[in-house]
Amino acid sequence: MWKRKPMRCDEVRSQLADYAVGGLGRRRRAEISAHVETCQACRADLAALARTGELLSDLELESAPAHAWDSIRYRLQEKSRPTHRRAWESGWIVAGLALAVLVVAAVTFLPGLKPEPETVVAVQVDAEMQASLEGHLAAVWSAPLADAAEVGLRLDSLEDDS
Amino acid sequence: MNEERDPVQALVVRARSGSLEAFEGIYRACQAGVYTFILSQVREPELAADLTQQTFLRAWEAFPRLRQAGAFRGWLHRIAANLVRDEVKSGRVRLEVPQSQLTDGELPEPAAERRDGPEHAALQSELRRHVWRALDSLPADQRAVVVMHHLEGMPVTEIAAAMQVRPGTVMSRLARAREALRQRLSEYVEAEAHEM
Numbered sequence: 001m002w003k004r005k006p007m008r009c010d011e012v013r014s015q016l017a018d019y020a021v022g023g024l025g026r027r028r029r030a031e032i033s034a035h036v037e038t039c040q041a042c043r044a045d046l047a048a049l050a051r052t053g054e055l056l057s058d059l060e061l062e063s064a065p066a067h068a069w070d071s072i073r074y075r076l077q078e079k080s081r082p083t084h085r086r087a088w089e090s091g092w093i094v095a096g097l098a099l100a101v102l103v104v105a106a107v108t109f110l111p112g113l114k115p116e117p118e119t120v121v122a123v124q125v126d127a128e129m130q131a132s133l134e135g136h137l138a139a140v141w142s143a144p145l146a147d148a149a150e151v152g153l154r155l156d157s158l159e160d161d162s
Numbered sequence: 163m164n165e166e167r168d169p170v171q172a173l174v175v176r177a178r179s180g181s182l183e184a185f186e187g188i189y190r191a192c193q194a195g196v197y198t199f200i201l202s203q204v205r206e207p208e209l210a211a212d213l214t215q216q217t218f219l220r221a222w223e224a225f226p227r228l229r230q231a232g233a234f235r236g237w238l239h240r241i242a243a244n245l246v247r248d249e250v251k252s253g254r255v256r257l258e259v260p261q262s263q264l265t266d267g268e269l270p271e272p273a274a275e276r277r278d279g280p281e282h283a284a285l286q287s288e289l290r291r292h293v294w295r296a297l298d299s300l301p302a303d304q305r306a307v308v309v310m311h312h313l314e315g316m317p318v319t320e321i322a323a324a325m326q327v328r329p330g331t332v333m334s335r336l337a338r339a340r341e342a343l344r345q346r347l348s349e350y351v352e353a354e355a356h357e358m
Contacts, residue, residue, distance in 0.1 A: 018334070023333040023337055044352070048344050048351040049341070051350075053312070057312045059294065059312065060290075060313070063197065064197035068211060068214060075219060076219065
């Protein structure tokens with residue numbers, strides 16, 4: 001069976017920190033373990049790395065200033081207040097919009113409230129028509145019943161046609 | 163760790179429903195971790211305190227987007243990391259400090275650690291300052307994983323979620339950080355290791 005060559009010191013040392021923090025694969029860890037058992041220099045290196053880890057773990061966490069929570073709570077409460085005011089204001093905005101929609105709907109759909117549209121017909125008047133109109137107006141002015149008489153005559157002629 | 167986190171998870175469930183009291187409980191449990199993480203990045207206590215507040219305010223607003231209460235701590239740190247990144251982008255803060263601005267000073271004698279009494283406590287305190295200073299010399303991404311892993315006790319998967327990287331990347335950063343710190347603190351850790 002093929003057997004791997006034992007690791008040299010320089011190979012071990014280049015990976016000793018990874019080994020010390022619990023890294024590397026199982027096989028490589030086993031190889032390094034076997035090496036440090038027999039090599040005093042590498043064992044001392046590993047011990048120094050382990051001691052460094054202990055020094056780090058001996059450090060203590062620093063606390064934030066004592067008043068920090070009060071400040072956070074105050075800011076959270078401040079943030080929640082405008083939220084309530086906005087909700088209150090937005091309620092009035094919604095009510096106002098609803099009222100506006102109701103007014104528009106009432107004006108649009110209720111017959112009594114709907115204003116009559118004004119019909120404007122644009123007529124292009126040329127010189128010939130202008131003269132005819134003026135003649136007609138003069139006739140109407142001088143004989144107010146002429147229009148009615150003409151309408152009667154026209155109706156008679158329509159009845160005759162049918 | 164789970165025993166410690168369960169109460170926070172229960173608080174997260176209540177806080178998501180709008181309980182400010184539960185949110186205060188979360189703040190009490192997590193503020194030191196968040197503040198230390200931010201401080202390790204920006205190095206300015208006042209700015210770190212402000213960003214810590216902002217982190218919790220954003221968390222409160224973003225609760226509806228949190229899918230699992232169990233993922234809360236990683237999620238909270240991601241908010242903090244994003245705030246730090248915004249500060250860096252705006253140019254208000256620098257994550258890296260030139261080596262010339264870092265001073266080593268003298269490390270306390272290793273044997274002193276084994277003594278008891280006020281002298282021991284003073285030396286321990288002095289040693290911690292040295293370790294913090296050494297930590298400050300690391301790149302920001304390494305500082306971040308060291309604080310989350312060694313100080314907060316977060317598992318690698320949770321750190322990976324917070325930093326939005328693969329777990330292998332977190333392991334690698336931890337290893338590189340350990341290597342660099344071992345060099346920086348060699349006077350102390352090697353002397354002691356050889357005594358073993």
